[in-house]
Amino acid sequence: MSAPDWLQRVADTSHDDIPLVRRLAGLAHGRQSAVLMLFGPSDDGGQDVVLTERAATLRKHAGQVSFPGGTIDDTDDGPVEAALREAREEIGLDTDGVEVVGQLPRLPLSVTGFSVTPVLAWWPRPSSILAVDPAEVARVVRVPLEALLDPAHRFTATHPSRAFAAPAFEVDGLYIWGFTAIVLSETFDLAGLTRPWDEHDERVVPERFMTR
Structure with a gap:
């Protein structure tokens, strides 16, 4: 099964035409890292995306939901190799079965x-994945796109101490906010998949995330 048209459409979008790039213009770029936005067919005939939940015992970003990924090492030949390597290390992904479709532009993450x-x-043919190191990753989840696109699971997360307000999701106990939620939301917009949702439904980020 080849990549769906919507995913190829996102990959083919000119970086100058991505609203998120314009909103982040002017922010300083720091140490380079890469994440893998891995989409695939689900057992119910839909599609899903792979997300990880960080271990609750970590000193930074404990319990937060993210894409597999990490720092681009000197030995990596760019973001693609780094993202695939990190996915092998974090979730045991057999990257031989993964088709890289493209990249979104490098985005500055001022918090980190x-x-x-x-x-x-x-x-195209999902295989077994797992949390390789439970001290780093608590669990690995394939989240249905249908659930993420459901307006009932979408809201605006607010973080008073940082004057932060951005799209967020809550699906099956996963609280998805910050960079991960912003990039997912932007991807759905570019793909033409977004359904109208109540952006005025504002919810404060849970204390367990605000203090980490």
Whole structure:
């Protein structure tokens, strides 16, 4: 099964035409990292995306939901190789079965001081994945796109101490906010998949995330 048209459409979008790039213009770029946005067919005939939940015992970003990924090492040949390597290390992904479709532009992440390149990929025949190191990743989840696109699961997350307000999701106990939610929301917009949702439904980020 080849990558769906909507994913190829996102990959083919000119970086100058991506609203998120314009909103982040002027922010400083820090140490480079990459994440893998891995989409694939689900058992129910739909599609899903792979997300990880960080271990609750970590000193930074404990319990937060993110894409597999990490720092681009000197030995990596760019963001794609780094994202695939990190996915092998974090979730045991067999990257031979992954089709890289493209990349979103490098995005500055002011909170951590990193610049993150999201790598778009399609997983035509999903195989086994797991949390390789439970001290780092608590669980790995394939989240149905249908659930993420459901307006009932969408809201605006607010973070008073940082005057932060951005799209967020809550699906099956996963609270998805910050960079991960912003990039997912932008991807759905570019793909033409977004359904109208109540952006005025504002909810404060849970304390367990605000203090980490």
